[in-house]
Structure formats: structure tokens, C-alpha cells
Amino acid sequence: MRHFFLPLALLAATVNAHDMVPAGQQAEAILFTHATVHTVSDGVKENTNVLIEKGRIKAIGEQLQAEHARVIDATGKHLYPGIIALDTQVGMVEISMVRPTVDISDVGLNNAELRAQSAFNPDSEIIPTLRRNGITHAQIVPQGELLAGQSALVNLDSWTVEDALVQTPMSLHLYWPELGSLPSKPDDKAKALEQHQKALDDIANLFAKAHDFVGQKAANPSLSHRRFEAMQPLFSGQARLFVHLNNSRAIGEALPLVRKYQLKAVIVGGYDAWRHADAIKEAGVAVVYPSVLSLPQHQDDNIDEAFVVPSRLAKAGIEFAIAYSGDWDARNLPFAAGYAAANGLGKEAALKAITLDAAKIAGVNDMGAIKEGFRANLVLASGDILDPVSARIQQVFIDGREIDLKTRADQLYQKYLKR
Structure with a gap:
């Protein structure tokens, strides 16, 4: 995501470029x-x-x-x-096993100032395969550890990045540390819990320092900190925080942060979100669900659990959209929505979840x-x-x-x- 990756990305764009005008x-x-x-x-x-x-x-x-x-x-x-594909790396990855063609992340816990569009290749060979499946726009999202950077919404037919961009509110992406199954040995279990708590403390400290900086800068405009300045719109409600997480524990950990700073937030993942419907709705949080075609995430889940999550979100009254995370495989988004339709959601609601609802969550009110x-x-x-x-x-x-x-x-x- 940093500029020193760009020469490699540009080289990859030259080698892997479609010739559709x-x-x-x-x-x-x-x-x-x-x-x-x-x-x-x-x-x-x-x-x-x-x-x-x-x-x-x-x-x-x-x-x-x-x-x-x-x-x-x-x-x-x-x-x-x-169709609008949310949570993708389209145009940021060409060949996943060839490092110079992968430009999706950077090192560090706070990369709030980094913008996904700086790594977007509008000539990617992958883009025409999405258009062939009816996908006209994609949200391109950086990946990383904790605060990874800013996403962008692009149309999938353009000469340049500037031509591709669709104006949306700033959107920052936070990858929440999720605690999986704990080891059986007491020492290993204690170590895992300690590491998880440290990651949670890192998030709490990051937002506390950024919030304090905003107050200090209001009193002293000459203060400068590019990463905290990039986070400033979160605290004024001008930007949204997309929080990537799935399980109940992580949802319970993340919602207090949203409430504390009154953030406009979206959960990306949300496998267990329907279990927290009241708290999610009270916090005004929407969900982007990208796992329709995934395996069940809990040992005691039914085999079709991932298929029925969208219908449960709808029944719970949670605002949501269906996504298909990835790059080339994002072209399967209509198929995933079809599976959700066949497993309780219904065709009209499934179509809405990849068009109008996706547009609203992306921050656009005249698409979908x-x-x-x-x-x-x-x-x-x-x-x-x-x-x-x-x-x-x-x-x-x-x-x-x-x-x-x-x-x-x-x-x-x-x-x-x-x-």
C-alpha cells in the first residue's frame, strides 16, 4: 500500500493488462x-x-x-x-502467487492514511470477468493488522483510477483480533489469552490517542500527525469504520468501542451478528456478510449454517449486504446471493442485498x-x-x-x- 510498492504494481499492470477499450x-x-x-x-x-x-x-x-x-x-x-461487490481486492491483485502483483497491505498497526485506490489497476485482467457476471462496481479494501487503511468504490470500466472512483464517505477498515479455540494446556491457554488482551489493548490505546489528538489539534491547529489526522473524521461522524470480525466474542468486544466514540460502523463478516441483533441495531451498525459459500464456523453448526445467515439477519431486522471477499473469486457474488435466496432469504431480498443495500452501505444513494x-x-x-x-x-x-x-x-x- 505504500508508495514504494507502486513501481512493482505498475510493472505488473503493464504485463497483466486487458485490451478492452x-x-x-x-x-x-x-x-x-x-x-x-x-x-x-x-x-x-x-x-x-x-x-x-x-x-x-x-x-x-x-x-x-x-x-x-x-x-x-x-x-x-x-x-x-x-451489482456492487463489497469487500474485494479487485485490481489490487493480479496473480496471488506472484508478489509484485499483490498490493493489498502494509506493515504496522495503524495505516489509516493509506488509500486502496493508490494500488488499483483499472487494466486488471480480472476486471472483465466480474463485468461478465453483471458486476459494475467494486469496493476495493486494504488488508492488514488492526487499522489497515481506507477503501474506495470504483466502477469497473475506466482508463484511470480517477475515472473509476465513485464519491463516497471516507471508510476505514479495522481488522479485529478474534480469539479462536483455546489450547488445552494451561500455560498455552494463558499465553493465548494474554496475547489477545494485548491486541485489544493496542486497539483501545490507538483510538484513545487518536481521540486525544483531535481535541489537542482543535486547541492547537499547528499540531501534525498524519495517521491520527486520517482518523479524525471517524470521531466527527464524517467517516465510517468497517470492522472485520465474525464470532460472538469479537462482536461483544467491538461494540463498546463503537458506542464509546459514537462511531458510524459496519461489521464485515458478521457470521454471529444475528445473535446480537438488539445490540447491533441499537448501535446503528450494518453488516456486510461475505461468507454465504463458506463452511460452518462452529463445531455444532448445521452444514447449511453459512447459507442461512442472510435470512437470519433479515428476520432480525439488521441492515445488511451480501459480499464475496477476494479478487478474481468476487465474480461469484451473484451465485452466493442465489444460494442465500434459496435458503430462506428469497430472490428479491437477495438481489437487493447485492445492489441497493450494498450501495447504501458503501455510502452512495443513487445506485443499486x-x-x-x-x-x-x-x-x-x-x-x-x-x-x-x-x-x-x-x-x-x-x-x-x-x-x-x-x-x-x-x-x-x-x-x-x-x-
Whole structure:
């Protein structure tokens, strides 16, 4: 994440760069006709037209007309909002086993000033594979020990990082130290508990010092500390803290910190979050759940436990989104949402969890739904977007721009057809 990694990242970007040309700004109005429109915000509308102009959704209705608009006949097809992938390292990793192409973390317990976008490669070969599955945007997240840095929301079709960025509130990411199964030997158990307590003390001291610095700087503006200054928006409510944790013990440890400093917080992981529904809702905390396709995390869990967590979050009234952590494997996000839908959540709620709810948690209020005034991030498919077998995605639009859906796999397929 530091600048001394950038030359290696740039070298990797040169070697591993796709040749799909980013689309230009939307030049003409586009009218989709006779589509099954999955608005997310207002149910499913059959045989409906959608007009987009200048990168925005202009109108939705059954009898829409627009002179000089490009008409796309969507009879028998489904129109969805673009999917938003939270908690990814897309564009920050190219080949996980090749160190110069991995730029996701830095050393140290407090890297609050580091920004994920400084390591984002918009030409990554991985990006087209996500677009092919209907994913138009990704939250790119740094990893590390304790406070790892700031994430960013990017669109997945751009020439540069600046073109890719979507304006969102500052988001910092804290990796909470979770205490797993304790050793059976008393000495080893005591050592594990001591190490865990030290990690908790490190977090408490970090936030206490940063909070004290904010007060001191208010009285003496000349004070300077780049890492504490980067944390300052947390204490004023202008930034959000994404806390990465899963188990009940960690949730019980983290919520007092959130309450003490009145932080705007999001839990990333949250496998046991539904067990703490009242405390989580009282603290105003949302959950990003990335583990639908994971194994059960507790010995006495049912085999399908990870699949049903989203439905339990929904029943508990917790604000949540579904994610799929990683880089290339983030393309499986629609499939994960489909599993959640089939295990108690339902299709409409599952689609909402990877579109509108994901946008809200990312801090954007005009994405994730097919609604007048929203950004024209759209996916046209002949089938169910939550089913990778039947989806058959045909066209993808980001801010009204039609995106090239070719991938490296397509190029290799065409190459070897000619052998």
C-alpha cells in the first residue's frame, strides 16, 4: 500500500493488462422496451420500458417513447441494476502467487492514511470477468493488522483510477483480533489469552490517542500527525469504520468501542451478528456478510449454517449486504446471493442485498436500483442473474455506457478455434 510498492504494481499492470477499450460517455439516449424490470426499489415490472439519458435513468413506464433514441428490444429479457461487490481486492491483485502483483497491505498497526485506490489497476485482467457476471462496481479494501487503511468504490470500466472512483464517505477498515479455540494446556491457554488482551489493548490505546489528538489539534491547529489526522473524521461522524470480525466474542468486544466514540460502523463478516441483533441495531451498525459459500464456523453448526445467515439477519431486522471477499473469486457474488435466496432469504431480498443495500452501505444513494434519477448502471440478461447457468448476460451499462463484455477466456477461445 505504500508508495514504494507502486513501481512493482505498475510493472505488473503493464504485463497483466486487458485490451478492452473503456466506453466513452453516453452520447445518445437509449430506450429499453418490453423488459421485465427488476427495479429492486419498487418490485418487478413486466413488459416495461426504461429510458436512460446522459448516464441517468430518465423514465420508467409501459408506453415510453423517445425520438432519436437507440432502441433495444428487451422482449423476454430481464433488466437488472448493476451489482456492487463489497469487500474485494479487485485490481489490487493480479496473480496471488506472484508478489509484485499483490498490493493489498502494509506493515504496522495503524495505516489509516493509506488509500486502496493508490494500488488499483483499472487494466486488471480480472476486471472483465466480474463485468461478465453483471458486476459494475467494486469496493476495493486494504488488508492488514488492526487499522489497515481506507477503501474506495470504483466502477469497473475506466482508463484511470480517477475515472473509476465513485464519491463516497471516507471508510476505514479495522481488522479485529478474534480469539479462536483455546489450547488445552494451561500455560498455552494463558499465553493465548494474554496475547489477545494485548491486541485489544493496542486497539483501545490507538483510538484513545487518536481521540486525544483531535481535541489537542482543535486547541492547537499547528499540531501534525498524519495517521491520527486520517482518523479524525471517524470521531466527527464524517467517516465510517468497517470492522472485520465474525464470532460472538469479537462482536461483544467491538461494540463498546463503537458506542464509546459514537462511531458510524459496519461489521464485515458478521457470521454471529444475528445473535446480537438488539445490540447491533441499537448501535446503528450494518453488516456486510461475505461468507454465504463458506463452511460452518462452529463445531455444532448445521452444514447449511453459512447459507442461512442472510435470512437470519433479515428476520432480525439488521441492515445488511451480501459480499464475496477476494479478487478474481468476487465474480461469484451473484451465485452466493442465489444460494442465500434459496435458503430462506428469497430472490428479491437477495438481489437487493447485492445492489441497493450494498450501495447504501458503501455510502452512495443513487445506485443499486432502477429508479428515476439513479445512475444508469444496468444489466440485460435472458435469465436469472442469480443463477450463473441460466443468467446469460447480454449487455452491461455503467453510467449509460455500454461495456465490452469480452474476457481473456473469450480471446483464448477464439485463438484456439483457429489452430
